[in-house]
Amino acid sequence: MVKEGILERYLDALLQGQRQACRGVIEQALQSGTLASSVYLDIIWPMMAEIEKLARAERITPTQEHMATRINRTIIDQLQNKLPHRPSQNKKIVICCAPEELQELGAQILADLFESDGWEVRFLGGGLSNDDILAFVNENSPDVLLMYGTTPKQAPQIRQLIDSIRDVNAWPTMRIMVSGGLFNRAKGLWQEIGADLFAASALEAIQQASNESATEPCEEGATGRRRRRYQRTHKARPAQSSR
Numbered sequence: 001m002v003k004e005g006i007l008e009r010y011l012d013a014l015l016q017g018q019r020q021a022c023r024g025v026i027e028q029a030l031q032s033g034t035l036a037s038s039v040y041l042d043i044i045w046p047m048m049a050e051i052e053k054l055a056r057a058e059r060i061t062p063t064q065e066h067m068a069t070r071i072n073r074t075i076i077d078q079l080q081n082k083l084p085h086r087p088s089q090n091k092k093i094v095i096c097c098a099p100e101e102l103q104e105l106g107a108q109i110l111a112d113l114f115e116s117d118g119w120e121v122r123f124l125g126g127g128l129s130n131d132d133i134l135a136f137v138n139e140n141s142p143d144v145l146l147m148y149g150t151t152p153k154q155a156p157q158i159r160q161l162i163d164s165i166r167d168v169n170a171w172p173t174m175r176i177m178v179s180g181g182l183f184n185r186a187k188g189l190w191q192e193i194g195a196d197l198f199a200a201s202a203l204e205a206i207q208q209a210s211n212e213s214a215t216e217p218c219e220e221g222a223t224g225r226r227r228r229r230y231q232r233t234h235k236a237r238p239a240q241s242s243r
Helices: 006-015 019-031 036-056 062-082 105-116 130-140 152-168 181-185 202-210 220-235
Strands: 092-097 120-125 144-148 175-179 197-199
Touching: 006 019, 006 036, 006 062, 019 036, 019 062, 036 062, 036 105, 036 181, 036 202, 062 105, 092 105, 092 130, 105 120, 105 144, 105 202, 120 130, 130 152, 144 152, 144 202, 152 175, 152 181, 175 181, 175 202, 197 202
Parallel strands: 092 120, 092 144, 144 175, 175 197
Antiparallel strands: none
């Protein structure tokens, strides 16, 4: 549970590019009993979404957006080894961004949390062509392919990749999930482009992927209960280094 005022202090430090102050806020949260998984879910992810929202509304400068994103990435790089690790689920997931996605942070958070949840993760990031991604999927045959996108111009490329996967039909059991601000803002877009699953948050992504019969987004009212179950499960297991 994140204590009151943490988010406000962290956002203020982010927007000013105060790296040391941001680290201090996160360290205080950890020392007060906040789990590393909760820092990911309840601080970094919502702050990432808030920065994106402020940038789209032109309420912050591009420089502030870049500084905040770099600081958030530094924080999760430092926290990754503090995440506990559940036993292997014997499932594989490939996580990638739309080819022109510049904000890989959300996808990196997803990769860390899936790894913590016992998945075998391959994180491709952005900058790859659809052909590159198809070739990698062909070599690795994941249970889930998760694509992350934040801007409307990425929708056609993601649709083309999904269409190519459907046309090839070489991975009939692989489910395709989409996440990111692009899909949060455009209700029903995930269905329109042919995805199997949509996750509005990192927590929902894990819940959806773990539910093999899931084809609909998590109900909003259940999110809080799922978060508590996820954090209790992770608290019960000691953190181990993934390195």
